[in-house]
Amino acid sequence: MPPALHLSPGQSSVHPASHASQEISHLWWMMMIAGWIGFALVVFLLTLGWWRRNRANLPFGGGDRAATAWIVGLGVGVPIVLLSALFVWADVFVINSTAAPREGSTRLTVDVIGHDWWWEARYPASGVVTANEIHIPVGTRVAAVVTTGDVIHSFWVPELNRKIDMIPGRRSEILLDAEHAGVFRGQCAEFCGLQHAHMSFLVYADPPDRFRAWLKAQQRPSAAPASALARRGKDVFLSASCADCHTIRGTSADGEVGPDLTHLASRSTLAANTIPNTPSELSDWIRDPQHVKPGNRMPALGLSPDALKAVVAYLDSLR
């Protein structure tokens, strides 16, 4: 997959793909228009002051009393009305579609766990575990239950909903309800250390049947390596310290530090949406992870070139 493609999905809060996001962007456009009007009024008065700099009275008549009345009207009356209206609209009504979904109002639950610096996604109903990619069915109310494994992260897919922080000791919920199929970019929105910049992920909103197919595929244990090279790669993976940190269901690898690799080859990106998932990129990544993503938790294992080649072949076979 070419580099441009896996990043092409937007992350724009003004291209909503869900009701919640839609409501927020309505809010934004209205506030922006009102804001420009207020700004124009201020600039008008400033230029008026410059224009009539040699005449000390109001163009529309009246002395200081009139001017004071204008100040109270424009400075107190109008703002109080507008701000109260905005409060009621945004904080009493809009908030109902962006708030945590009510008990039993959702049909699917995904547990998303933030880690330094990647995302773990678990589907409790089906036991599927994946990373840095979340698949959801279109037109279905999905509850994302977010927690953190270390520091505070923030789960944010602007085109689907507002953000929600992942805070130690807290379990927060957010609604994902895509109106149309597509791939949406998400990114950590709370500074979480060295690689905060490279903690991104993708949300795939698929048609329900396609989603069910994906879920079924992900449920299976890992495929047995077909080629000799891949078989050798599996042995390397299990004998080298890879298996201490990564799980590959169906093998003895059951590490829980890093992402689950059971179906790595089915994902489009590596290292939390930092690089595309191609054999060459994968090989660079395993050879020197600290070069690609300085400070991340994955060590360079110093595999011999052909061992590396074998591991890449094996991982690339995990569809």
Add this chain to the structure above:
Amino acid sequence: MRLWRPRLSAEFLQWFGLGGAALVWAAQHVIGFGATIARCGAGGARFGIDLHTWELATFTTALLFVVAAEAAAVVTVLRTRGVAYDGPPPEGRRHFFALAALVGNLLFLVVVLLSGLSTITFDPCRQA
């Protein structure tokens, strides 16, 4: 006695008009916020706080005080009518602060209304 009595009450009205609403809002704010934290916290549940009742009670008391403060400001302004805002103290100063309070208290009225009325429309601990 006769000398200082009216002065005291005028003084009191001016300062109550200026500060009363502010302090009462602050109280409603802290109690209202604290009540929600207590009600929704793991350790607060056992206190069996009925949130809406609490909020309604604090809200109404706050409202009464704010209105009283506004009234005090109005009275002071009327009493010192004709005095310039920078006129000689104490009348000038009372007029000055009462004029300002007249507007300032409106803010507290609105904020008390907005927070007090909106908070009871939500179910107690649902995440925003």
Add this chain to the structure above:
Amino acid sequence: MAVDVELSPPAIARIRRLERIWEEPRGVLGWLTTTDHKRIGLLYFFTTLAFFGAGGIEAMLIRTQLAVPNAKVLDPNAYDELFTLHGVTMIFFFIIPMTVGAFGNYLVPLMLGARDMAFPRLNAFSYWLFLGSGVLLYGGFAASSQAPACGWFCYAPLNTAGYSPGHGVDFYALGLIFNGISSTVAAINFIVTIFKLRAPGMSLNRLPLFNYAMLAVSFSLLFALPPLTIDLVFLELQRKLGFHFFDVAHGGDPLLWQHLFWLFGHPEVYIIVLPAFGIATSIIPTFAKRRMLAFPLVALAELLVAFIGFGVWAHHMFATGLATTTLVFFAAASMMVVVPSTIQIFAWLFTVVTGRPEFRAPLLFIGGFIVFFVIGGITGIMFAAIPFDQQTTDTYFVVAHFHFIIFGAAVFPLFGGMYYWFPKVTGRMYHERWAQASFWVTFVGTALTFFPMHIVGLLGMPRRVYTYPSGVGWDSYNLSETVGAYILTGGLLMIFANLAWSRFRGPVAGADPFHGGTLEWTTTSPPPPYNFPVIPEVTSPYPNWDPPDRERDRRRLERGQLVLDAGHETTASTVRDGLLDEILEMPSESWWPLVTAACITAIFAFLLTSHFAIAGIFALTAALAVVGWHWREPEEPEPA
């Protein structure tokens, strides 16, 4: 007292006596022991300017790294340290000490008609403490090449020992506790000065608006800093002694850090902008050649902003998943805290419209301030809409918002104020044409730097990322921001070049070049150590526009009334109505503030390195220094 008027020999003799009584040692010694609020103000000015330079360089490095996607100018850790230091420096070591320390110190007593602050030695003390805290932060950084890398609000648990080993966060925590002590001391000093040292007749309804702003700021500092101090103490107790305040495993809560931090952090925002309001309300009447309209309303607005500012802290926590029932309180307050600002904006605008404004450099900068403040204010309102805040918080939209407020609204008036009071402080005039040019360059640079951040934020760019991918549509905006930042730097250099040049080459300004309304313009430029040959007596908030009063002052100088040339004295008035209450004997220059501050700096340095015993010893010496400080009482005569 304008100098050109003829004075009789006895009056001149009195002035000579005042000069003898109030003069301080010359040279470096004089600066180390000074208690003159004007000299202390200048010390603050140049120190904070140095920190401004540091913060600026940090900013330019950040912008350079972000100019293009996937740049490698800085490594992640260096970038994180730089944005942390940039925030901490600009807020705690530039803006607050510059506004409160430099402008406040120099101007407040002058505008009140006092001869010094209420506690001159405490004033010197707070400066030396401030310097010490700065040395602690940057010195520690230089010595250990470790800096905090957790952002200026440094959230738990990222700030705990497990995730932030080393001394970086300790520099941050102890440096800010230390800095807070200095600010608290200063705040107390300002409040007492404004309450008690006003000229006779200056009842609260005749207090210049700049002083209302400084009063509001001082009260905010007084009540906002304790939560921060406690938060940081908790943090150090957890980092150094293994206490549990923020870790869930032992019953702590990371959100506790956020509540306490923002309980300080939002009032902080108003602490930053209020002095700017005060400067605007000083400059606008002067150049519009009329009093501020709605004066009482503007005065109260300044106090209201500070007060309501304490009730909005959780709007920084809208995305943490707190209950809606909790958040609406803060959303409502965040809506209403806007109104005091709209009052002031329209008061400024209509004062200009109904006056005969002369658009010289200071007023131009206020114009720019109003434009930027309105932009930052409008986006500020948007954050009171909880769902929108949850969408845009921690993105570049927020970065745009608070830079329009902090740079556009808080710092622009500072430049206006530097030009405005330059003749008063130096006795020379700045170069008008260059000043106006510097305004336009700075204005364009600021807009170009910070406006695109709104858009890139809406397009989803989070803040505090050391780099970003190409192809998400953020590239061009980031590039223009960087270009703007360089233009902005050029504008700033023009400003300071102008001031530096004018300091030596500028034409002599005279006592009152702009015909300003407040008392500082009634004395010579620069003001003498005793500020006023006779304590003025006022009947309005714009005493310099009341010629009869000033004439009466001159006659009192001839008669020797309230000249106070018998000792190192100034007057104290009653708090509410400014009736002359007593004559105060003021302390004069002393080594003790410097010595005490040095001891306290040592305490913090050794706490930092966990040498608690040695820190204790220095605490003892500090206590002894305080005793020495208070050994001779003001009334006691100096030993001849």
Add this chain to the structure above:
Amino acid sequence: MSTPSNTVLQSPTGPVATGRVAKPNGLWGMLLFVATEATLFGTIFGTYYYLRFTNAEWPPAGVPLPSVAVPLLLAFVLAATSAPMAVLSRAAQAGELARARAALVAAMVVQAGFFAMQVNLFEDDLAKFQPQGSSYGSIYFTMLGAHQAHVAVGLLLDVWLLGKLARGLTSYRVVAAQSIAFYWHFVNLLALLVVGAQLSVRV
């Protein structure tokens, strides 16, 4: 407090109060210092209840409930010293040096006793549970420690003032006496609030 220039107070120079009616600057300084200190403790109390509300069991298992009798008694004893401190302030303003000294010494003795006892209790508590054990322990000991630090500072102020009073009364020392008395009123009130907060777990 009469300085040579005070004569102008009699001359008609516009608005003049008769004699000193406002509080002296020194006392204002102390009032404001106490205001910021009160906020400091307000934050500590707030934290105590915040943590209590967020923790299911408070105090956590294995940590004993705070004892009632002795701390409560001590707090009231300390609060009682507000009486002699008030006497000190009055006597100083009235220029009665001997009475001022006596009141100060009387108060000091009790305050020092309170401090000693408190340190003692603090150590007993430490023997039972540690601040490193739980958030309860952390805030409990932080609250106590903060208050005891203020008592210690108050004692230092007492000593300093006693030294000053040994050399007679000046207007400066009168203000010092007023201010230190006020500081102690605040510390005494805190003693009651601290005990109140910590015993509130029993209700």
